[in-house]
Amino acid sequence: MPPRLAKLLAFVVAVAMVAGAFWYRSRGEGGGGGGDGDDGAVRVACISELAEVCRTVLDGDGFEVTVADAAETAARLEDFQGEAPFDVWVTLDPWPEMVDVQRAAAQQPGLFPAQVPRPASAALVTLARPEVGTDARSWERLASRAQAGDNVGVPSHETALGAVVEGQAAVGIEGSSDFGSEVFDELIPVLQGVVDSAPRLPSERQLLRMVALQGSYDAVVGPVFLVNRVARSAEAQRQRLVVIPTLPAARADVVVARVAASSRADQAIVLLTGETGATALRGQGWAVPAGREPTGLPDPDVLVALREEIG
Amino acid sequence: MKRRWAAMVLILGLVAAGCSPGSDDGITSSDGGLGDPGDCVVVDLAVSSEKISLMTDLAKSFNRSDEAKVGGDCIFARPQSKASGGAATLLGTEWDEDAEGPRPVVWSPASSAWGAVLNQRLADRGEKAMAPESEPFMQTPLVIAMPKPMADALGYPGKPVGFADILELSQSAEGWAAYGHPEWGPFRLGKTNPNFSTSGLSALIAQAYAATGKTTGLSKEDLDNPKTEAFAKGVESSVVHYGDITMTFLNNWFRTDREGTSLTYASAVAVEEKSLIDYNAGNPDGILDPGERPRKPRIPLVAVYPKEGTLFSDNPFIVLDAPWVSGQERQAAKKFEAYIKRPANQRKVLKFGFRPGNPDVAVAAPIVSANGVDPNEPQTLLDVPAPPVVLHLLDKWSEQRKSARVLVVLDVSGSMKELADPDSGETRLDLAKKAAIEALDQFKEDDEVGLRVFTTDLDQSGATFIDLVPIERIGGNKEQLRRQISEQFPRNATPLYDVTRESYEEVLEGYDPKRINAVVLLTDGVNDDGDSSDDEQQLESMLKVLREGSEGESAKPVRIFPIAFGAEADLDTLRTIAEATNAAAYNASDPKTITKVFTAVVSNF
Structure with a gap:
């Protein structure tokens, strides 16, 4: 098929899907949520890392998109009184489960279904200075380097990716994803040494700073598409920065989670998990669909405890 | 605070x-x-x-x-x-x-x-x-600029150099003799005042990190640690003078380079990498006037990236x-x-x-080794401390900086009675007195300050100046200085050359190597001592004395910082006088700017 025709067809399909979503909504057949009949805008919370995807896909009067770091939205979902503040949360796995862990601890009912759609994912890799090289393959070695004064970039604690990378680092240092808080006495000081070794900023800012402000970071862990994008820049190549897959392999999965069985969530979920969402996610560099294997991260309750410890 | x-x-x-x-x-x-x-x-x-x-x-x-x-x-x-x-x-x-x-x-x-x-x-x-x-759109790191022969003598870049080495050099009785170059004299450091200059502030932060061995998380407790305080005082002790902008140092270095004396003016100056590139290109102030053709210095500078780490001016x-x-x-x-x-x-x-902020543009010429810089440095970046720590650092610096010994020389000639501010009705002298009194608060207790006023025929013997307050610790004589300044009134002519030379010699006589020794000379006119026939000879003779005193490895540098006050002041001559002592002249041709200018002058101490 000629490329122009393919583009045209993709466009027509996308328009049809959006129109379909609106038609679906106008019928008031939310499906799966209890059909409360409220036809107000769909309230979508979206993590900062996916802001552009959400704004692109949900660009219409029927949606009210709130972009915030995962920790901020999580706090609102853990504490709200009365009506849930959102219908849908577009975030990374396992943030919805982490919210439910906190709610369970506060004897509140869970908000999220057991299975949520995972439209995309990205492996976590490390952009490293040449002298760090293959040490970036191992979190144990990265931890040793951090202890020796190297600056290892872990994304902001408040971001969705921050928790994912913290989880991967913990698994790497511990040597297994099957652990609980009984190992924290030994694990936390090492992990803390890594996360405190360099300023914690959103992933993309860390990567850009690593290249532009030479000496700021020796290694930065982030999603593969962001890391590759920066690594291909002329300055990164001049500095001979290298991309290293950090082991154990871990992945950030995008999830589109219906909040509190909201009946208004469907049209957003349809768009985000359908071709429109896939196009936008691919455009950002995410792999569509998400991988099927486990993400390689610790259990959500362990991640919650980890986050509380390292603060 | x-x-x-x-x-x-x-x-x-x-x-x-x-x-x-x-x-x-x-x-x-x-x-x-x-x-x-x-x-x-x-x-x-x-x-x-x-x-x-x-x-x-x-x-x-x-x-x-x-x-x-x-x-x-x-x-x-x-x-x-x-x-x-x-x-x-x-x-x-x-x-x-x-x-x-x-x-x-x-x-x-x-x-x-x-x-x-x-x-x-x-x-x-x-x-x-x-x-x-917000994200930087370009950046430039703070470096320690050193003349190439001096960097070579220290073994740089083969051997890393940092603030710890500067401390060691500054405290060595041998100075450069320890490196086989007695002709360069003691180690002399140039740093700008951190209250005025970003590179001065960055250098102060880097110096504090170097003292603690940290690269992040500098705290108030770190700064109060006696070891950190001793380190800071040690580094400050080697300072030539401070100043509000790095261009003062670079211009002086460039001028002395032409004269072949740059190695005894300063051994190292904390500047931004971009400024060093400009200097080596023959453009020390970074501004090329129309038609100006840059001439490269005879001795280029080398950017030393401190081994303890540095900071970027991240724009x-x-x-x-x-x-x-x-x-x-x-x-x-x-x-x-x-x-x-x-x-x-x-x-x-x-x-x-500058280094580009967009990584799609790689660092390249002019950021290349041929220009004295290293695109692969810095290897270690220091964190900017939290604002309260920065404020504490500045407070500590005001006590730790090198003390000064300054003679303030005030023109009380007749022209100082001219109206300077039609709105307030204040004369030139009114404004000058106000500025001088305000500037007294910028000195620290340990600084030594004296006051001299000059004009012709101050007494029956024809004296051209009177020492109203001897040079003593300002902690003890500030009130006396205030009172004496405020009591001044305009009188006769302007014996500029005679008094400048006498003031220089007065400060030289009591030269204290542990202090910045200087004359602050405020005048609104040209030399007028009643005999214009010998003016040229007087000036040449004075400049010869000033230059001889400022050159050589065993020089006792006394800096003259003239302030050209009002439109009639002889700025060109005052600039020549300043340059003869490797200092800088300041322009207050609009008398209403005198408070700002006085403040800038005192930033050198």
């Missing part, structure tokens, strides 16, 4: 707005040939002075481009030069558009640390932050969250930001000696 900080930053702002050694640059901008904005959406930018040429250049090309459009309207970017600390003060207090130019939509200080300081000051008053976090592009910034202006500013981050324009940034 807050008041003190506010005062310091205010001083910085005033100085930046009003004076520079021997020039008017640093004053709020001209339009730089930008022209009339017409009906376009104007994006006013306040940018630090070292990048005004670059930003004006970029604004001109942007304003002509198809990208300068927002919602159907054209955009007109209009940069003005504002020293970073000064702009921080103005944004945190009141920006008087009549005096300071238009309030900016965008602020680009040399370092994002100034944005944090502004936000901290607003937070202290319960006001919301005005400077959101953030801050679209202000200020009530006067409209949504349309904000959008227009973002367009200009996107424009300057485009690879083609980032290559222009590189041409000016």
Whole structure:
């Protein structure tokens, strides 16, 4: 098929899907949520890392998109009184489960279904200075380097990716994803040494700073598409920065989670998990669909405890 | 503490707005040939002075481009030069558009640390932050500039060099003799005043980190540690003099390079990498006047990247969250930001000696080893401490800096009675007295300050000067200085050369190697001692004495910092006098700027 025709067809399909979503909504057949009949805008919370995807896909009067770091939205979902503040949360796995862990601890009912759609994912890799090289393959070695004064970039604690990378680092240092808080006495000081070794900023800012402000970071862990994008820049190549897959392999999965069985969530979920969402996610560099294997991260309750410890 | 900080930053702002050694640059901008904005959406930018040429250049090309459009309207970017600390003060207090130019939509200080300081000051008053976090669009690291033979003698770059080595050198009784070069004399360090200069502030932070062995998380407790304090005092002890801008050092270095004496003027100066590139290109002040052809120095400088780590001047592009910034202006500013981050324009940034902020443009010439810099450095970057720690550091510095021994020499000739401010009715002398009295508060208790006034026929024997207050610790004689200054009145003629020489010799006689020894000379005229026939000879003879005293490995440098006060002052001659002692002349041709200028002069101590 000629490329122009393919583009045209993709466009027509996308328009049809959006129109379909609106038609679906106008019928008031939310499906799966209890059909409360409220036809107000769909309230979508979206993590900062996916802001552009959400704004692109949900660009219409029927949606009210709130972009915030995962920790901020999580706090609102853990504490709200009365009506849930959102219908849908577009975030990374396992943030919805982490919210439910906190709610369970506060004897509140869970908000999220057991299975949520995972439209995309990205492996976590490390952009490293040449002298760090293959040490970036191992979190144990990265931890040793951090202890020796190297600056290892872990994304902001408040971001969705921050928790994912913290989880991967913990698994790497511990040597297994099957652990609980009984190992924290030994694990936390090492992990803390890594996360405190360099300023914690959103992933993309860390990567850009690593290249532009030479000496700021020796290694930065982030999603593969962001890391590759920066690594291909002329300055990164001049500095001979290298991309290293950090082991154990871990992945950030995008999830589109219906909040509190909201009946208004469907049209957003349809768009985000359908071709429109896939196009936008691919455009950002995410792999569509998400991988099927486990993400390689610790259990959500362990991640919650980890986050509380390292603060 | 807050008041003190506010005062310091205010001083910085005033100085930046009003004076520079021997020039008017640093004053709020001209339009730089930008022209009339017409009906376009104007994006006013306040940018630090070292990048005004670059930003004006970029604004001109942007304003002509198809990208300068927002919602159907054209955009007109209009940069003005504002020293970073000064702009921080103005944004945190009141920006008087009549005096300071238009309030900016965008602020680009040399370092994002100034944005944090502004936000901290607003937070202290319960006001919301005005400077959101933003990404740098270009940067330049702080380096220790050293003449190449000296860097070679230390084994750099084969052997890393840092502030610890500077401390060791500064405390060595042998000085450069320990490295086989007794002819270079003691180790002499040039640093700008951190209350005035971003590179001075960066150097102070780097020095504090070096003392603690940390690269992040510098705390107040670290600064109060006796080991850190001793380190700081040791480094400061080797300082030649301070100053408000690094150009003073670079211009002096360049001039002495022509004379073949640069190695005994200063051994090292903390400057930005970009300035070092300019120097080695033969353009020490970074500004090429029309028709000026740069001549490379005989002895180039080498950028030493301190082994303990350094900081970048990261030049953030801050679209202000200020009530006067409209949504349309904000959008227009973002367009200009996107424009300057485009690879083609980032290559222009590189041409000016800055490192590009867009990684799609690789660091390349002029940031190459042939120009004395290393594109693969720095290897270690230091964190900017939290604003309260920075304030504490500045407070500590005011006590730890090298003490001064200064004779203030005040012209009380008849011309000082001329009206200087028609609004207030104050004369030149009224303004000078007020400025001198205010400047006394900038000295620290341990500084030694004296007062001399001069004119002809001060007594029946025809004395040309009177020493009203001997040079003693200001902690004990400040009131006496205030009183004596305030009692002065205009009298006769201006025996400038005679008194300048006598004052220099007076300070030289009591020379104290542990202090900055200096004369601050304020005059509103030309030499007039009643006999003009020998003026030229007098001047030449004096300059010979001054130069001889300032040169050589065992020189006892006494710096003369003249202030040319009023339009009739002989600025060219005063500049020659300053240069003969490797100091700088200051221009207060508008008498109303004298307070700012006096403040700038005292920043050297």
